[in-house]
Amino acid sequence: MAEPRIHIASAVLAEQLGEAAREAGAAILEVVRKGFTAQKKIDASPVTDADHAAEAVVLAALARHAPGVPVVAEEQFAKGIVPDHGSSFFLVDPLDGTKSFIKGGDDYTVNIGLIEDGIPSLGAIYAPATDRLWIAHHGGKAICEDEAGRRTVHVRERASPMVALASKNHFTQGAADYLERAFPGEAIEQRAVGSSLKFGILASGDADIYPRLGPTSEWDTAAGHAILIAAGGRCDGPDGQPLRYGKKSYFNPGFCATSGWEAPPIASYMEPFGGGGDLPQGV
């Protein structure tokens, strides 16, 4: 008989990992204070001491709070360190939005996501520059902490004009074309935001859709996806089914997140990926 699966997502763990994300954010700000230079990874994407410092903090916290649960983390992955795992594992992006970060912008985040049975069941996102935190776990509500205090957040009813979020640093014409063709005649305001902050903004009821017709890695989306689900939203893969995790090379070819309504699947609007194979991780 198969072993019953033990799920670990809980309110306590979400709080602990929210604290871990804050600690990682403090480590990033310390690197900013001291000054840093950017290096290039093998795939030519940038990395800094802040990425490494934040990842070390998160890995230590996960070892304390969730010992034995495998962790797939962006900078470990870049070094070829990927643990074997089953259907439960963490996905960590210690500094999402590195390009914005290097340019001195505020749109960067620490991300800790837990996948259980292919689904994001817990997430923590922290934006150090603006001191904004989101946490959520499966079965609970999404919580935001910022200068307005601590509160439950929820997605909003679809608004007009529809607010569509787009990447600040990885513009794809595909997303603009998708919005135009999938929502003909609809008033749409496009807003460029860097990093997983786009998920937090959707979860907080400040936008309606985030179509991503270009590559990301699973650690870019896991935490935000968990938070968005808890806030009443959804994030679907190209076929319109919920975005799944634990794919080959942890690669997302595209997705569409909304405030809960079903958007036309992005598949037929996707840019070609040179045969659909894996792209280099992290850009």
Ligand SMILES: Nc1ncnc2c1ncn2[C@@H]1O[C@H](COP(=O)(O)O)[C@@H](OP(=O)(O)O)[C@H]1O
């Ligand atoms: N060609 C590509 N392949 C894989 N991931 C990509 C990519 N282009 C952009 N990304 C992902 O997009 C993230 C930034 O999101 P956004 O463009 O919404 O700000 C990057 O995160 P990192 O900054 O952690 O590398 C990176 O993972």
Ligand SMILES: [Mg+2]
């Ligand atoms: Mg990232």
